[in-house]
Amino acid sequence: MKGDIRIHGNSSLVLFAPNNPNEVAASDLNKTWVVKPYARKNDGTMATIRNVTLKSFARLEKVPRCTTNHSVAAVIFSDWGYCGNYWHDFNDVLVPLFITTRKFNGEVQFLVTQKRDWFFSKYQPIISGLSKYEVIDFDKEKQVHCYPKAILSLYQHKDFSIDPAKPPYGLSMVNFTKFIREKYSLEKDFAVQIGENPWRKPRLLIIGRKHTRVLTNIDKVISMAEELGFEVVVDDLNRGPYVQEAARVVNPCDVMMGVHGAGLTNIVFLPMNAVVIQIVPLGKLDQLFYDEFGVPSRDMNLKYLQYEILEEESTLIDLYPRDDPIFTDPMSIHKRGWLELSRVYLQQQNVKLDLVRFRPVLEKAMNFLRQ
Incomplete structure (x- = not known):
């Protein structure tokens, strides 16, 4: 007006x-x-x-x-x-x-x-x-x-992102993350390029959730990542009102991984060309979670990898029989509404990664940084 x-x-x-x-x-x-x-x-x-x-x-x-x-x-x-x-x-x-x-x-x-x-x-x-x-x-x-x-x-425009083709025209998510880095005085604009810096270990940040969707074998994941050549940092990134502190943990990192959750919002502080790995728990939530973090990651000029766990990697197998609709018909749980879906798949579920299956994901992240 x-x-x-x-x-x-x-x-x-x-x-x-x-x-x-x-x-x-x-x-x-x-x-x-x-x-x-x-x-x-x-x-x-x-x-x-x-x-x-x-x-x-x-x-x-x-x-x-x-x-x-x-x-x-x-x-x-x-x-x-x-x-x-x-x-x-x-x-x-x-x-x-x-x-x-x-x-x-x-x-x-x-x-x-x-x-x-x-x-x-x-x-x-x-x-x-x-x-x-x-x-x-x-x-x-x-x-x-x-x-x-x-x-x-x-x-x-869309979930956690900007469409340059929509009014007001010309803005992008890259503009937003550059603005964020400026306002939080973050120094790192680009992830490490291993080819140009072979002596530098890329830094991998694992979001260490503490209450729900916990990565139960995180110590073994850390060991595997270090074996592959990463410097590993573990942090839950929960700083309450002190966003600046979380930003300072995230920005020096080259790869960030975590089980789906609000902590992944901190990708806004990553340098460009960094890698985001989202671990998706059971529950037929892969498309929703891709829209929430996968599309925004790519719009931020970040590399994105999505790892969808198998039943054997979910602690729900310790709580429910394998013929339960939770495993055999997840959409029937969706039909009960968000509260029930959240209770089962987001509140009750922890994750134990299959290291053999997950290893290629970390290797691919490392390869992205070599390009």
């Missing part, structure tokens, strides 16, 4: 009149929309997002006067929904926020409904990298803020 835009957050109200009514379709004037400013438009969590009412007029007459005038653009969004889950923080807010606001070069102000202070503290380098201005708590704001431009809600 461009024109006379008046925002009264406490009333969840945005009033808009174009500078030139002839530039706006008559059918879009004197109209009211109710918008939920959160990126996951077709998800059940939208029911938890506060409504914002947008009203358009040919001219703004008999409306609240501006109490604060701004010369920059405004973007209104919510950080509610699934935020608090590390992957969703990026997928639902941070990547869409980058897509929506990068073009303003910081000359934009964020007005946030259902604002969680911890979110803006946790991701302060990203937020301040996109806006030079104070974040306004939309719901508590009693003043009428006036802007020449405004965007209500955020663009989202």
Whole structure:
């Protein structure tokens, strides 16, 4: 929107009149929309997002006067929904926020409904990298803020990634990860090239999950990786609000591997051409997990390998008979809903890798770094 835009957050109200009514379709004037400013438009969590009412007029007459005038653009969004889950923080807010606001070069102000202070503290380098201005708590704001431009809600292209062919055109996930490395002052832009640096061991980071989807034979995996020539680091990457600490662990690494989980979101801190290995547990979740981390990895100019375990590599065989639908008909578990699917395949399941079967994956990762 461009024109006379008046925002009264406490009333969840945005009033808009174009500078030139002839530039706006008559059918879009004197109209009211109710918008939920959160990126996951077709998800059940939208029911938890506060409504914002947008009203358009040919001219703004008999409306609240501006109490604060701004010369920059405004973007209104919510950080509610699934935020608090590390992957969703990026997928639902941070990547869409980058897509929506990068073009303003910081000359934009964020007005946030259902604002969680911890979110803006946790991701302060990203937020301040996109806006030079104070974040306004939309719901508590009693003043009428006036802007020449405004965007209500955020663009989202696909899971945890950016499509350069979609508006605003030209941005890519490589742009996003470069931005992330800059804002977190990460020094390594490219993974090691073994051919040019034969004396350097590539660093392999194994995400050491501690509660669910645990890699139960991690010590043997470490030994095998070291035998193949890797320098191995094990870390759960769970730093709570201290994202910078996780970023500093990840960025020096050339390969990152882990059983599916939010910890893999830290691939945003890897240098370009690094290798990501996602271990997919049982449950016919391979396509979903590929969409969540495989596609984004490739869009970030990372190499991606997906290892799908066999029944013998799952600890579910110690909990259920082999003729149980959990093994014979996973889609029947899917039909019971996400809570049951998650309980069985994500909460109850740990992984014991078949070292003979997994070894070629590490060898392929090493070969990627030789190219």
